[in-house]
Amino acid sequence: MIRLENVTKVFNPGTPHENVAIRTVDLTIEKGDFVTIIGSNGAGKTTLFNLISGTMPVSAGRVFVDETDVTKHSEHRRAQIIGRIFQDPLLGTASNMMVADNMMICYRKGMKGLRISLTSSMRDFFREKLRDLEMGLENRMNDNVGLLSGGQRQALTLLMMVLSEPSLVLLDEHTAALDPKNAQIVLDLTSRFIAEYGLTSMMITHNMGQAIRYGNRLLMMDRGEVILDVSGDEKRTLTVEKLVQKFHEIRNADLESDELMLSQGT
Amino acid sequence: MIEGILVEGLIYATMALGVFITFRVLDFPDLTVDGSFPLGAAVMAILVSSGVPSLIALLVAFLSGILAGLITATIHNKLRVPNLLAGILTMTMLYSINIRVLGNRPNLPLIRQETILTTFTRWFEPMPDEWSLLIFFVLVTVLIKVLIDLFFRTDLGLTLGAMGNNEQMVVTQGVNPETLKLIGVGFSNGLVAISGAFAAQYQGFADVNLGQGIIIAGLASVMIGEFILRSNRIGMLTLRVVLGSIAFRGIMYLGRYYGYYINLTPNDLRLITGILIIISLVITQLRKQKRATTVDLDQGRSTPSSGDAA
Numbered sequence: 001m002i003r004l005e006n007v008t009k010v011f012n013p014g015t016p017h018e019n020v021a022i023r024t025v026d027l028t029i030e031k032g033d034f035v036t037i038i039g040s041n042g043a044g045k046t047t048l049f050n051l052i053s054g055t056m057p058v059s060a061g062r063v064f065v066d067e068t069d070v071t072k073h074s075e076h077r078r079a080q081i082i083g084r085i086f087q088d089p090l091l092g093t094a095s096n097m098m099v100a101d102n103m104m105i106c107y108r109k110g111m112k113g114l115r116i117s118l119t120s121s122m123r124d125f126f127r128e129k130l131r132d133l134e135m136g137l138e139n140r141m142n143d144n145v146g147l148l149s150g151g152q153r154q155a156l157t158l159l160m161m162v163l164s165e166p167s168l169v170l171l172d173e174h175t176a177a178l179d180p181k182n183a184q185i186v187l188d189l190t191s192r193f194i195a196e197y198g199l200t201s202m203m204i205t206h207n208m209g210q211a212i213r214y215g216n217r218l219l220m221m222d223r224g225e226v227i228l229d230v231s232g233d234e235k236r237t238l239t240v241e242k243l244v245q246k247f248h249e250i251r252n253a254d255l256e257s258d259e260l261m262l263s264q265g266t
Numbered sequence: 267m268i269e270g271i272l273v274e275g276l277i278y279a280t281m282a283l284g285v286f287i288t289f290r291v292l293d294f295p296d297l298t299v300d301g302s303f304p305l306g307a308a309v310m311a312i313l314v315s316s317g318v319p320s321l322i323a324l325l326v327a328f329l330s331g332i333l334a335g336l337i338t339a340t341i342h343n344k345l346r347v348p349n350l351l352a353g354i355l356t357m358t359m360l361y362s363i364n365i366r367v368l369g370n371r372p373n374l375p376l377i378r379q380e381t382i383l384t385t386f387t388r389w390f391e392p393m394p395d396e397w398s399l400l401i402f403f404v405l406v407t408v409l410i411k412v413l414i415d416l417f418f419r420t421d422l423g424l425t426l427g428a429m430g431n432n433e434q435m436v437v438t439q440g441v442n443p444e445t446l447k448l449i450g451v452g453f454s455n456g457l458v459a460i461s462g463a464f465a466a467q468y469q470g471f472a473d474v475n476l477g478q479g480i481i482i483a484g485l486a487s488v489m490i491g492e493f494i495l496r497s498n499r500i501g502m503l504t505l506r507v508v509l510g511s512i513a514f515r516g517i518m519y520l521g522r523y524y525g526y527y528i529n530l531t532p533n534d535l536r537l538i539t540g541i542l543i544i545i546s547l548v549i550t551q552l553r554k555q556k557r558a559t560t561v562d563l564d565q566g567r568s569t570p571s572s573g574d575a576a
Contacts, residue, residue: 080440094428094435098498105424109440112421144498164439 002029002168007061009047021047023224034194035202036211039221045204049170054078066167080109083166085157085174092157095146100126102145106160151182155189162193169201208240269396271519275512276403277468280410281461282511284454285484292450293430297353299458301360302334303477306459308367311374311472320382324463331459335452343444364474373473381467411504418500426450479536486539487511489546
């Protein structure tokens with residue numbers, strides 16, 4: 001479970017460049033929720049993730065994960081309970097190390113000791129898990145990750161993150177840098193893993209179709225605020241048209257003149 | 267002469283392994299080495315000449331090197347100073363420290379002192395000293411190399427390996443990169459100090475200027491090694507550093523004794539070292555470009571040999 005209390009982020013406060021990126025966001029996400037987040041560029045989606053994961057400090061408000069106040073915790077400390085995947089497939093894996101080594105590093109979170117955990121039984125376990133990806137990676141465990149394609153790397157990052165069993169999963173447009181075919185494969189894997197492992201997750205996407213199709217709750221952000229929060233039956237019957245209409249009702253803006261940059265594709 | 271090159275190569279191999287850990291594994295270009303190498307020599311010399319058993323002196327030299335590395339890493343971590351500058355700061359300060367350690371003098375002879383090397387050569391008495399030293403340093407280098415290999419197979423070692431490649435990944439795994447830098451840079455300088463301690467015993471004296479340009483020698487050894495072997499396995503990576511160090515000493519030997527045919531003096535050796543590194547860099551660049559074009563054609567699949575870790 002995760003709770004944000006009046007979280008605010010102001011960049012360059014007290015200067016002419018002052019910019020309120022997140023405006024008093026109050027949000028509670030229940031255990032097992034799969035939340036999709038949409039919004040135009042600059043709406044504050046990634047900033048929200050940065051505040052949750054501790055990449056940057058909040059200007060005001062508090063962040064709770066599983067009832068623990070993590071507001072003051074550093075990024076690497078929060079990372080022990082939060083799994084995050086970035087848009088750039090290079091950020092999740094070490095390209096100059098073997099697939100097996102990468103999996104070993106990510107298997108247990110937190111500071112490591114002088115134990116040699118990568119035994120042959122551990123390798124067998126990783127091989128079984130890699131088979132789930134259906135990408136043939138189980139035969140490439142001794143290849144350096146740098147030799148894999150972007151889609152394979154992102155799928156591997158996803159698998160490694162899932163195996164570490166985080167309390168919260170943050171997916172920051174993790175398929176946006178992939179070609180459509182690979183993006184679909186990774187997205188399918190994502191929703192399968194989230195369901196199988198019952199992970200609490202938040203996924204940022206630029207694609208309204210995806211935001212509607214996946215997850216059980218949808219948030220729309222605009223100018224640092226959550227302007228729409230749909231879940232349950234309402235989420236299930238949502239269509240792209242209804243979503244666009246709702247946005248206009250709230251913001252009372254004209255689509256042509258608005259900078260909303262959501263693609264309506266599937 | 268060949269045994270001389272091998273012995274020197276093996277003595278400096280420990281230092282090159284330290285340089286390999288910072289430059290290649292951690293991606294932390296650490297210049298502390300120029301100070302921690304003579305620090306190891308100075309600590310060894312002063313302790314041995316004041317009657318401390320030589321094995322304990324070696325241990326203290328190792329610890330002093332670790333301390334030097336910790337200082338560099340702390341300056342970098344806490345004051346947000348770039349790693350290069352942090353290393354230069356420690357290195358500069360160590361120059362004064364080393365003179366203090368040597369008892370306010372720039373050098374200290376070890377002639378007629380009982381050191382690890384003299385003890386060992388006495389065991390192999392009828393054998394010429396150079397050959398028994400060679401046996402000794404083969405054993406020491408193999409021991410150090412195997413311990414390093416084992417370390418990089420542990421969970422901590424693996425994470426240290428990821429650090430230089432992808433700091434964000436380390437953070438995402440819940441590990442503090444600052445702690446890893448302390449461990450890596452400390453360990454590296456500990457190795458360098460051991461190398462310095464052995465160099466002092468081998469040469470029969472410790473000198474504050476022993477470390478001048480040592481970092482470049484280490485870097486050249488690492489780079490030459492990279493041409494000898496291509497692999498992504500840690501055992502091979504450390505082996506090629508050792509081989510690179512021996513090859514580098516061989517080249518320096520040639521320069522020193524046969525260089526006068528082309529009007530070279532021993533003073534030109536630094537120039538040769540620098541040019542050697544530049545040539546290595548150029549060749550690496552060219553290889554990379556060639557590889558990049560193959561990757562484009564085959565979507566990154568057909569580069570089985572590009573697996574140079576770290």
